[in-house]
Amino acid sequence: MDTNLLMIGVAVMLGLIGVAASRDLLRRLRPQPRLVPIRIDERQRRSQDMRGR
Structure with a gap:
């Protein structure tokens, strides 16, 4: 029983x-x-700065 659980755990990992x-x-x-x-x-860039303000 313990061996089966161990193998299932190893397979899941x-x-x-x-x-x-x-x-x-x-x-x-x-x-x-x-x-x-x-x-x-x-x-x-200058025209965008002027519009943004």
Whole structure:
């Protein structure tokens, strides 16, 4: 009886470790969005500052 419970416990723990590892692996394989820098012309920046005030 104790051996069966031990084997079930080991199987559950290995399953949980497998689920966590696969989620981490899938998250790393998914392409991550990257921020792209945008330049703003000085004239546009000044006009936006004037409108914002």
